[in-house]
Amino acid sequence: MNKNRYLLSKIFRSRIGFILILVTIYWIKTLLAYLIDFDLDTKGFYQNFILFINPLPIGLLFLGLALYVKPTKWFYRSVLLLYTLLFLWLFSNTLYFREFSDYISISTMLASSSVAGGLLQTTIKSLRIWDLLYILDFIGFAYFSFKKKIPIDSKPFNHRASFAVTALSILFFSINLFLAEIDRPELLSRGFSNTYIVRALGLPSFLGYNAYQTYHAHKDRSEASADDLVPVQDYVHQHYVGPNKDYFGMAKGKNVFYIHLESLQQFIIDYKLTVDGTEHEVTPFLNSLYHSNETFAFSNFFNQVKAGKTSDAETMIETSLFGLNQGSFMVQYGGSNTQQAAPYILAQEAGYTSAVFHGNAASFWNRNNTYKQWGYNYFFDKSYFTEATSENSFQYGLNDKVMLADSIQYLERLQQPFYTKFITVSNHYPYTTSLSGDEIGFPLADTKDETINGYFATANYLDASVKAFFDYLKATGLYKNSIIVLYGDHYGISNSRNPSLAPLLGANSETWSDYDNAMLQRVPYMIVIPGMTKGRIIDTFGGEIDALPTLEHLLGIDSKKYLHVGQDLLSPDNQQIVALRTPGNFITPEYTSYAGKLYHTQTGEEITNPDEDTLKKLEVIRTSVKNQLAASDAIQTGDLVRFLDNGLPTVNPKNYSYLDSLKALEAIEAELGNESTSLYSKNGEKSTVDLFQAPSYRNLHESNPASTSPNSSTSSSSSSSEKKE
Numbered sequence: 001m002n003k004n005r006y007l008l009s010k011i012f013r014s015r016i017g018f019i020l021i022l023v024t025i026y027w028i029k030t031l032l033a034y035l036i037d038f039d040l041d042t043k044g045f046y047q048n049f050i051l052f053i054n055p056l057p058i059g060l061l062f063l064g065l066a067l068y069v070k071p072t073k074w075f076y077r078s079v080l081l082l083y084t085l086l087f088l089w090l091f092s093n094t095l096y097f098r099e100f101s102d103y104i105s106i107s108t109m110l111a112s113s114s115v116a117g118g119l120l121q122t123t124i125k126s127l128r129i130w131d132l133l134y135i136l137d138f139i140g141f142a143y144f145s146f147k148k149k150i151p152i153d154s155k156p157f158n159h160r161a162s163f164a165v166t167a168l169s170i171l172f173f174s175i176n177l178f179l180a181e182i183d184r185p186e187l188l189s190r191g192f193s194n195t196y197i198v199r200a201l202g203l204p205s206f207l208g209y210n211a212y213q214t215y216h217a218h219k220d221r222s223e224a225s226a227d228d229l230v231p232v233q234d235y236v237h238q239h240y241v242g243p244n245k246d247y248f249g250m251a252k253g254k255n256v257f258y259i260h261l262e263s264l265q266q267f268i269i270d271y272k273l274t275v276d277g278t279e280h281e282v283t284p285f286l287n288s289l290y291h292s293n294e295t296f297a298f299s300n301f302f303n304q305v306k307a308g309k310t311s312d313a314e315t316m317i318e319t320s321l322f323g324l325n326q327g328s329f330m331v332q333y334g335g336s337n338t339q340q341a342a343p344y345i346l347a348q349e350a351g352y353t354s355a356v357f358h359g360n361a362a363s364f365w366n367r368n369n370t371y372k373q374w375g376y377n378y379f380f381d382k383s384y385f386t387e388a389t390s391e392n393s394f395q396y397g398l399n400d401k402v403m404l405a406d407s408i409q410y411l412e413r414l415q416q417p418f419y420t421k422f423i424t425v426s427n428h429y430p431y432t433t434s435l436s437g438d439e440i441g442f443p444l445a446d447t448k449d450e451t452i453n454g455y456f457a458t459a460n461y462l463d464a465s466v467k468a469f470f471d472y473l474k475a476t477g478l479y480k481n482s483i484i485v486l487y488g489d490h491y492g493i494s495n496s497r498n499p500s501l502a503p504l505l506g507a508n509s510e511t512w513s514d515y516d517n518a519m520l521q522r523v524p525y526m527i528v529i530p531g532m533t534k535g536r537i538i539d540t541f542g543g544e545i546d547a548l549p550t551l552e553h554l555l556g557i558d559s560k561k562y563l564h565v566g567q568d569l570l571s572p573d574n575q576q577i578v579a580l581r582t583p584g585n586f587i588t589p590e591y592t593s594y595a596g597k598l599y600h601t602q603t604g605e606e607i608t609n610p611d612e613d614t615l616k617k618l619e620v621i622r623t624s625v626k627n628q629l630a631a632s633d634a635i636q637t638g639d640l641v642r643f644l645d646n647g648l649p650t651v652n653p654k655n656y657s658y659l660d661s662l663k664a665l666e667a668i669e670a671e672l673g674n675e676s677t678s679l680y681s682k683n684g685e686k687s688t689v690d691l692f693q694a695p696s697y698r699n700l701h702e703s704n705p706a707s708t709s710p711n712s713s714t715s716s717s718s719s720s721s722e723k724k725e
């Protein structure tokens, strides 16, 4: 016993013992910050376990480096220096987070000294009394070293032993990373959000990760020059197609509503799910829009996203440039690249105010930073809405009806004309956990795949949410003054699940092919122009990249001077070549190239031995696809918009803040007085919040029990709210 105690005290008095004590204190302090300062949004035991352990490997790795220093004095100096650096990084992040709800990135640090000056002020403002806890150890060190009570071990570690400590901490770190990847596959390659990286790997690793990404972005950026703009501009000019004279400017000056239909695929439109012999229309409201003569509805509109999923769709819709071949553009470049996106273009060209509404944390997909570069005046994220509970939300945010209802108090204060985007989320994988209470009722499909089974119910919920929003627009009169564009961002059912979906689509699982997968990449794209009668279903082939020039032309803005690589889908000259983001994949009305195979688009028949004539046509398509992606990539990775001189001043992200937005909006109304064009002002300063009504599924159907088949397993069937796809 005594021997053990002797050994223990010997270890604590040794160099490694000292390091272990410091690692432990660092660990405790980090957990403190996780608990009281950061909002890491962890769910379930597994995520909390990873959070609990993640300060250890990196702490040991970092402080263990001091072991390589042999002279006693220098060993203690370096270990304290390293420890202080770890502390400073932790502490400055806690202060920064209190103000900005985000972590310090390399670009924040590189920002100009004026920002640094501002930071110092906010830092002092955000100090809290419990911050004393963060520096208790330093007070302790000072006291003990003054009293000469810190045991000094003059016996250095040999290099082999030091290396063993390094190797061991790398091993621990790999285990940490492995566990994190199980929890969130593709964590590092897709990035998602700073929060995801911090909660999985800790703050020092986040710095390393961010530094790596920043370095890459910077490298491409610094190698690019104004000369690179020349071929890109040539491409854009040649590829440009003029507007359709019949439609140009037909929605000029109107408010724009974008409704992002999460994971909604085109096959859902007009689809009826048959359960126990009864047919259930999944999206009755969207179907009515699809067939309305107020709507340009597209039947061959494809999603063109890759790993950036929603963020890729947003990038294309807002800028008519593609996401990246790897990872997410918004995460890697969105916050730093100069861009000319829809909100900014419309503000400059036609005095539009812009806002995004989304019930998830602002940092997801780096939206908080990207939106500033896009010129969004306001971003109403989760923090602006009803407290999220397990009843009204799931891992990706608030249920759509709640989000939309809560948006009204802000929407009605925006000056008109405005450009707004509502990003829905309830119809998101795994489709089984987001609905509860009275929203349960739409029947589940009956396949072996739970994901597919729930998809129709969440899509139906999305449909009802959109309908409620349209009802509100009509009730307030906003409707006739607006143009509403709806789009599905990407597939909801992944290719690997499609064979199980096949029977529901009247197809055969056994003969399901890559051609069928390609065709399922269609997503809804509908442009509703209230009062118009020219609406119809249009079969032009296009994709998300084409949305911005299409919208611009409807608003009477010529897209010619912008660096867009898409083409107006209403233009008679549209070429109808849809490039998918995976190299080699494309779809045209005639040919489909997908997963290395070639098909006739109309029949699905595979082309194994193309004749001369076909080869020639394919060559033209392939070159066109390659050029389009290459032009976009050159712009995105080289940050080429910064060299563009088309008369628009460069966006300054520092002019945008997403804090206290309601106050800012009220101040604008007050300043404008009678000139204020907000709905609230126009309505005699009376709120329209009560005009938003979104009855629950049960409320809507209880008068008609025949169409209700309650199925309580919608919300409880999946044990995990943390499924990812």
Ligand code: GP9
Residues within 6 Å of the ligand: 308, 309, 310, 311, 360, 364, 396, 397, 423, 425, 428
């Ligand atoms: C989260 C949401 C989902 O905020 O937009 O993104 P996704 O997983 O579809 O890319």
Ligand code: MN
Residues within 6 Å of the ligand: 262, 263, 309, 310, 489, 490
């Ligand atoms: Mn999405």
